[in-house]
Amino acid sequence: MRILVLSDIHAMSRELVELDKKRGLTPDAKAYSGATGSTYFAEDRPKLQNRILAIGDVLQSYSGEIDALFVLGDMAHQAKTLAMHQVWHDAHTLGNSLGIENIVGIGGNHDIYSRAKSLPEAESLSDHLQSIIPQFPVSDQQVCQEYFADSVASFAIGGCRIVILNTCHLHGLGGDEASVKELFRRGNVSSRMIEKVNSIFQGSEETHFIVAMHHHPRMLPIPADTFNDTMERGEALLSEISKHNRSVLILHGHKHLVSLSQMTDDTSSPVLFSAASLAAEPYPGQAHYFSNQFHLIEFDLEILDRAKGKVYSWDWSDPNWEESTRPHMPHEKPIGMKVDFDEIASKQVTLPLKPLYKQAAIFEAIPEL
Numbered sequence: 214m215r216i217l218v219l220s221d222i223h224a225m226s227r228e229l230v231e232l233d234k235k236r237g238l239t240p241d242a243k244a245y246s247g248a249t250g251s252t253y254f255a256e257d258r259p260k261l262q263n264r265i266l267a268i269g270d271v272l273q274s275y276s277g278e279i280d281a282l283f284v285l286g287d288m289a290h291q292a293k294t295l296a297m298h299q300v301w302h303d304a305h306t307l308g309n310s311l312g313i314e315n316i317v318g319i320g321g322n323h324d325i326y327s328r329a330k331s332l333p334e335a336e337s338l339s340d341h342l343q344s345i346i347p348q349f350p351v352s353d354q355q356v357c358q359e360y361f362a363d364s365v366a367s368f369a370i371g372g373c374r375i376v377i378l379n380t381c382h383l384h385g386l387g388g389d390e391a392s393v394k395e396l397f398r399r400g401n402v403s404s405r406m407i408e409k410v411n412s413i414f415q416g417s418e419e420t421h422f423i424v425a426m427h428h429h430p431r432m433l434p435i436p437a438d439t440f441n442d443t444m445e446r447g448e449a450l451l452s453e454i455s456k457h458n459r460s461v462l463i464l465h466g467h468k469h470l471v472s473l474s475q476m477t478d479d480t481s482s483p484v485l486f487s488a489a490s491l492a493a494e495p496y497p498g499q500a501h502y503f504s505n506q507f508h509l510i511e512f513d514l515e516i517l518d519r520a521k522g523k524v525y526s527w528d529w530s531d532p533n534w535e536e537s538t539r540p541h542m543p544h545e546k547p548i549g550m551k552v553d554f555d556e557i558a559s560k561q562v563t564l565p566l567k568p569l570y571k572q573a574a575i576f577e578a579i580p581e582l
Contacts, residue, residue, distance in 0.1 A: 214373050215278060216423070217313065218508040219265065219304065220285035220466030220488035223251035223323060224296040251290055253492035255299040261532040264492055265303040268507055269310040271527060271534045275509070277312040280370055285466035285488055286321025286381075286427030294341050297324055305347050315370055318350035320381050321427040321466065322400065350377060364402075365409040367417070372514050374419035376410060378402060378426040380444055400428030400444035400467070407450050414457040421514050424454065424483075425464040433472040433487055435541070437502035455482055460520045462486065462512055462548070469493050471506060471542040473524060475549075484520040484548055486510070492529070504539050505529040510548075521549035540572040 253264055260267040272279070284304050289297030301318065308316045320342055342349050343361055350360055351368065356377075359366035364379040380400035414422070430447030432438050454461055455476060461483035463476075471489035476482040489506035496503075509525040524546045526537040536544040560579045564570070 214280050214371060214421075214512045214514050215275070216510050216512065217268075217272070217279050217282045217311075218285065218464060218486075218488050218510060219268075219283070219491050221287040221321070221469055221490035221493050222253050222265070222284075222300050223287055223290040223490070223493040224253045224255050224293075224300045225251050225290045226293060226296050227254045227256050229293065250494055251490075251492045252494065253300075255296040263303065264505075264507075264529055264534075265300065265307050267532075267534055268527075269307050272311055272509065275311065279311055279313045279509070281315035281317055281375070282308045282311075282313045283425055283464060284316070284318045285425060285464060286319045287323040287466060287490075287493075288318075288321065290323055290493075292323055292325055297341075298345055301345055301347065301349065316347070316351070317375065317377065317425065319377060319425055319427050319466075320350070320379055322381055325381050363406070363409055365406050365413070367413045369417075369419060372419055373421045373423055373512065374413070374417045376413055376422060376424045378406065378410070378424070380426045380428040382406075399442050400426075402426075402430075402444060402446045402450050404446065404449075407446065407453050410450065411453055411457075414454070414459065419459075420517055421460045421462075421512065421520075422454075423462050423464060423512065427465060428467045429465050429487060430463070431485070433468060433470055434474050435470065435472050435502065437470055437499055438468060438472075439498075451476055451483065451485075460517060462510070462520050462522075464488065466490070469496065470499065470502060471504070471508075471526070473542070473546060473548065480549060481519045486524065486548075489526070489542065502541055504537070504542070506537060506539075506542065507534070512548075516549070519549045523547055538573065540576060543573065543576060 257263050282304060288300040305316055348357060356366045356368050360377060360379055364382040367374055367376045380402055383401045428444040430451050431443055432441055463483050463485045466488050468487050469490035470487060472487040474485050476485060488508060489504060491507055492505055506526045506528055511522040513521045526542050526544055527534040528537045557579060564578060
């Protein structure tokens with residue numbers, strides 16, 4: 214199975230940025246763009262400027278061979294609906310150009326207007342994602358109804374069961390500004406949602422699962438993730454999923470940092486993949502580890518004892534996508550590789566003696582690391 218993954222586009226509008234400038238607002242004054250924002254603008258239509266549409270040229274050799282396109286949330290910056298609609302439309306345009314039948318969306322905290330101050334704004338909070346065209350989060354009406362009603366829905370693609378979670382279901386609630394902000398920042402998976410995920414695993418014949426959400430269930434195992442903003446009951450969700458002894462790939466966005474890890478040291482445990490941001494600017498202190506990427510994931514449905522496959526990643530090098538050379542997420546990285554320490558040791562001793570090795574060169578010679 215092959216899936217294309219985009220996340221955290223944070224699309225903006227040049228017209229709104231210009232309005233801020235005319236009002237004399239700067240990012241420090243809580244202007245529309247904020248302290249970060251993004252370099253993806255809804256008005257940009259040429260492929261040299263539009264990062265989503267440009268992906269089609271890079272992946273033409275895979276045309277007709279990609280089973281699903283996942284958009285893992287934060288399509289727009291600060292819940293601006295026209296920018297969000299344009300990203301969703303661009304995702305479908307990309308999908309059509311590559312013959313992808315299944316477009317799967319996940320709502321992010323920036324896709325929901327969570328600070329309503331009037332009745333019309335409150336209605337917009339709950340309605341705009343449900344009225345977007347094409348239909349969100351998938352084309353199947355029943356799945357959409359379950360996603361918004363229960364915050365959990367599932368469906369099958371080939372021999373794989375897809376489970377999508379709405380970790381933003383409490384956004385806009387809270388008794389004061391501080392609690393509203395906390396819910397917005399962390400996301401939530403309720404006990405009821407975990408129970409439904411359990412029932413899906415128990416009632417499904419599929420042996421392979423992809424579980425997709427926006428917020429991260431645990432901190433990333435990388436030095437750049439220093440801010441503990443994991444979603445409520447994230448570890449409880451992971452614990453329950455692991456009990457079912459299935460081949461599980463868990464996808465999420467939100468952190469803007471790319472990471473691939475195993476839930477535990479056991480190679481049969483679920484694999485967690487944190488997708489990079491497609492277009493957002495790095496947060497302060499993240500620049501060294503940060504890169505704008507999209508990912509193509511191969512999930513092997515023939516291997517039953519663990520999640521196995523590969524992640525292929527591309528970096529944005531304005532104005533084109535290029536195969537990633539980043540040591541933290543190179544162009545090709547294996548999933549679920551069984552570690553043979555004797556083999557690693559033998560590869561190490563065969564490396565030519567040098568006073569210094571670059572990290573990328575070591576990973577290329579010994580991919581098990």
